[in-house]
Amino acid sequence: MRRVVGAAGLDVCCVMVFVVIGRANHDEGASLGGFVGTAWPFLVGLALGWGLTRAWRAPFGVVPVGVGVWAATVGVGMVLRAVSGQGTAFAFVVVATLFTGAVLLGWRVVARRLGIS
Template identity: 40%
Template structure:
């Protein structure tokens, strides 16, 4: 249960990435979001599997970096394997947005834990 919330947060943020991306291209974000998101969702789950095999809680820098890397690289690979396309600009935007999304909430959580520990 302790790891379920961080996993759900990551999956929601990956879906948000797809919705925002579709909307930014004046495309229907609801219809196409799952088509865009599924490779990244699957890859995020694989990243979480690796983190759990390493007995990491997925909340720290190491776990977050592993999840981000697998979500980015695996998502791009699954996208291409399934017949989709990818361009350097898309890879860069994906890397930045997923880095901010998947790393950002972990940074906030770390700061809050640190603040509570010193209080």
């Protein structure tokens, strides 16, 4: 159970880091409301990805779990951003896809290499 909670926590941290870096790079305020407004679509996507892939069964798996969680995080996140009137510029979609892929898959690859899975 601790491994599942730890893996979920790492995924949430990855999304939070993405949001913090993105907001800082665009000189957006450090308000809690702004942070939550940016993060929620991706966190919903992350949660949906965990549910669809049943990530709790193999949270350290890169394929299909990690890829599924990543795809849902970005895909659902972008749809929710669009529906809620937030930006989905092509460059943002590319950056979000690459960054979240690197971190959501990256920690899993490192964990596998270290034998933590």
